[in-house]
Amino acid sequence: MPDTILRTHELHKAFGALRASEGISITLKQGEIHAIIGPNGAGKSTLIAQICGALRPDSGRVEFLGRDVTALPTEARARMGLARTFQTSALAMEQTVLQNALLGALGASGRPWRFFSRVSADQALRDIAESALHEAGLLDFAQTRTAELSHGQRRQLEVAVALTLRPRAFVMDEPMAGLGAEGSKRLTGFLDRLQDRAPILLVEHDMDAVFALADRISVLVYGRVIATGTVDEIRADPRVREAYLGDEA
Amino acid sequence: MSRERLLNALLLAGLVVVPGWALWADEPFTITLATRAVIFALAAVGLNIALGMGGLVSLGHAVFFGIGGYAMGVLASHAQSYTPLYDGLFTLEGTKAMPVIWLVAAAASALAAWLIGLLSLRTSGVYFIMITLAFGQMAYFFAISWPAYGGEDGLSIYVRNGFPGLNTLDPIQFYGICLAWLCLALWGHARLRRSPFGLALDAARQVPARVQAVGLDPKRLYLVALVISGAVTGLSGALFADLNRFVSPSMLSWQMSGEIMVFVIIGGVARLFGPVVGAVFYVALEHWLGGVSDYWQIILGVVLLAVVLFGRGGLIGLVCGKERPDA
Numbered sequence: 001m002p003d004t005i006l007r008t009h010e011l012h013k014a015f016g017a018l019r020a021s022e023g024i025s026i027t028l029k030q031g032e033i034h035a036i037i038g039p040n041g042a043g044k045s046t047l048i049a050q051i052c053g054a055l056r057p058d059s060g061r062v063e064f065l066g067r068d069v070t071a072l073p074t075e076a077r078a079r080m081g082l083a084r085t086f087q088t089s090a091l092a093m094e095q096t097v098l099q100n101a102l103l104g105a106l107g108a109s110g111r112p113w114r115f116f117s118r119v120s121a122d123q124a125l126r127d128i129a130e131s132a133l134h135e136a137g138l139l140d141f142a143q144t145r146t147a148e149l150s151h152g153q154r155r156q157l158e159v160a161v162a163l164t165l166r167p168r169a170f171v172m173d174e175p176m177a178g179l180g181a182e183g184s185k186r187l188t189g190f191l192d193r194l195q196d197r198a199p200i201l202l203v204e205h206d207m208d209a210v211f212a213l214a215d216r217i218s219v220l221v222y223g224r225v226i227a228t229g230t231v232d233e234i235r236a237d238p239r240v241r242e243a244y245l246g247d248e249a
Numbered sequence: 250m251s252r253e254r255l256l257n258a259l260l261l262a263g264l265v266v267v268p269g270w271a272l273w274a275d276e277p278f279t280i281t282l283a284t285r286a287v288i289f290a291l292a293a294v295g296l297n298i299a300l301g302m303g304g305l306v307s308l309g310h311a312v313f314f315g316i317g318g319y320a321m322g323v324l325a326s327h328a329q330s331y332t333p334l335y336d337g338l339f340t341l342e343g344t345k346a347m348p349v350i351w352l353v354a355a356a357a358s359a360l361a362a363w364l365i366g367l368l369s370l371r372t373s374g375v376y377f378i379m380i381t382l383a384f385g386q387m388a389y390f391f392a393i394s395w396p397a398y399g400g401e402d403g404l405s406i407y408v409r410n411g412f413p414g415l416n417t418l419d420p421i422q423f424y425g426i427c428l429a430w431l432c433l434a435l436w437g438h439a440r441l442r443r444s445p446f447g448l449a450l451d452a453a454r455q456v457p458a459r460v461q462a463v464g465l466d467p468k469r470l471y472l473v474a475l476v477i478s479g480a481v482t483g484l485s486g487a488l489f490a491d492l493n494r495f496v497s498p499s500m501l502s503w504q505m506s507g508e509i510m511v512f513v514i515i516g517g518v519a520r521l522f523g524p525v526v527g528a529v530f531y532v533a534l535e536h537w538l539g540g541v542s543d544y545w546q547i548i549l550g551v552v553l554l555a556v557v558l559f560g561r562g563g564l565i566g567l568v569c570g571k572e573r574p575d576a
Contacts, residue, residue: 052462078464090459092452103452107463112449112470115477116437119445165463 003029004066005169005199006051006082011060013046020046021057022223028169028199033191035202035210038220039243044203045087047220048173051201052084053077065168079110081168083198085158085175091146097157098142101129104164128164136160136190152183159190167198176206188212211235219243253569257522264428264525272421280420281492286532287427288489293512293524294434295481300510301519302447303474304454309365309381310509312388313479315501316361317354317486319392322404322496324350329407347412347426350487358483359476366475370468385503392498403497410491417491427488431525434481439521441477450474482509511549515556517563520572526564 006028013021020043028034038044049055051062053074062070069077078084091100102119105128106112119125133139136156141149149157155175162170175191176184188209191200195213204210210217211231218228221243227234234240264287271279292314299305327334327343335341344350369380393401409417417423441447453460453467460467490496499505508531516527531549538545560567 054458073466074461075464075466078462084462086458086462090456090462092455092459094455095448095451099448100452103448103460104463106445106449107460107465110464112445112465113473114445115447116440116444118440118443119448120443122445125445161459161463 005030005064006171006201007063008047008051009061009063011047011050011057011062013043013050013055013057019223021050021060023060024220024223024225026201026218026225026228028201030199031195032215033195033200033202033213035204035214035217036220037204037207037210037217041222042220043223044220045173046223048084048171048203051171052082075107078107078165081166081198082171083162083165083167083169084171085162085173087173087177089154089158091154091157091161093145093147095146096142097133097138097144097146097149098129100146100157101133101142101160101164102126104132104161105129108165132160132163135163135193137186152179152186155179155183155187156190159187159194163194163197169198170194170200170202172200172202172204174204175202176204176209179206184209251569253520253522253565253572256565256568260522260525260529261432264431268421268424277420280424282532282536284420284424284427284492285489286529287424287431288485288492289509289512289528289532290525291427291431291434291485291488292482292509293516293528294431294438295478295483295485296509297513297519297524298438298441298481299475299478300513301523302442302450302454303471303478305471305475305478306378306510307381307475307478308378308503308506308510309369309383309385310478310482311501311503311505312361312365312385313358313482314486314489314505314509315388315392315496315498316358317483317488318490318496318500319398319404319486320354320357320483321350321410321487321490322406323398324353325406325410326398326404345408345410347410347417347491350410350491351484354487355480355484358486359480361483362476362479363472365479366472370471370475382503382506385501385506389498389501389503392501399497401498403495403499406490406494406496409494423492427492430484430488435521435525442521446470446473511553513563515553515563517565518561520563520565523563523565530564 004027008024008026011021011024024047036044050057053072061068064077064080064082102125105125130139133142136159138156138160175187179187184206191213214231216228216230217234218225219240226243227237227240268280268283296310299307324343325345328345333340333342365384369377372380398404411417412426415422449460449465450470453470457467486500512524512527512531515530516523534549538548556563
């Protein structure tokens, strides 16, 4: 198994005069949590979109599992095991929690073209879905309509759906967004356990969570990675303090 | 048993009892009306698969309805004039056998749905509505200007097509065939809703981004839904042409597309029996109010307005409330 699971190589992306990505090269290695931090407008979302396939870079490459996936659509990358979560929950609100998890397992199975059998009677899919819900602490809510979940539970369900994909890497876009201290703490614990399963590329604003979880941190400012290093190195880096952390560190 | 299931069972019972009563009371016209309602319901079940499950607002379902009708008309007219459909490398004869006609109608409509879907699914929202409407108009004007099969005047069939072992000229027996198809389609739709495909399609309607993120292509799900939908509506078109022993371009008109959509909306979008309620309601209104005034559609318009404004679940939603998801 190659040590580097996910790699971007010299990604460039511009929207008119705005250069959202200027030669971004980052790696995600087996077993680590690599956090991407940066002020608003630094190009974090653009970077995620290029990694997951929603945006095509102007130049540069995205490699996943040693393969160049730059030209592959989102769904093909997902089938390879690139599991993402969304900044604002993208869940089927009218469906139950279990159905959302089943959808993930179904997508990973690659066999949606079955028209007469009952999806809830497919034990293989159910096992995957229920074990993911169990890990996320949502099994008791399996039959609840997703719209009735609390915000924190929806954030957990986002991660649970990602878990059903047999992930080789997680890409998480601000999983703590909108969570209170309590919810944030619970999710931090959950993500900490997940990193043994697959490495996590974590874009996050919550600095407590980042410093608690990350093995490495990259700082993105105006489309450039200005520093990459361990938590201590980043805390100590004067350029980072100036550009971003300011009074927080 | 939930309220909605009870209502559905009552509706099905009504579709058996009312024509049964008409047979006993010797009211063949009522049977014809019921047949019309059941065929419209079948057409709307087709649309409900695309619209209710996939959220595809197609204003071009008359294309499939009309293709089904013309499949019947073309095959039967060649059979009744004893001229082959194609006489070249091999000979293709027309036919008066319903099973063959159904197969051709469903296959031709499915093919049309696939082609239309390939192009129109590149768009969404209002543009999807407009492009399906445009395809409908193309088919309509093509039929009008195609003299070989009657052009604007349409195409008459002298005797209703046959089904082995049944006398299809007997209204109640033909009604039985149409009702059997409706039940089969409703059963199939019920299975589809709970199937893996149904789950994926339902999610693709709500959050396409999520479906992509789990490795599925929403466009392909929509396309397959449209093909199934078109085949069902096409089949109903063949039955409708057989009911009237006549097919004309009006089956392809945009008004027809609108009517099919009205059936679904009045009954309840995405409700299993929505199309049945809508079609029965429409045909009943057309019959009773049509006798009073030529402008009966004003009343229909008021009802439609009320349903859209106050009851998003249609008439079924009004009676049974919001639908619960079932895993």
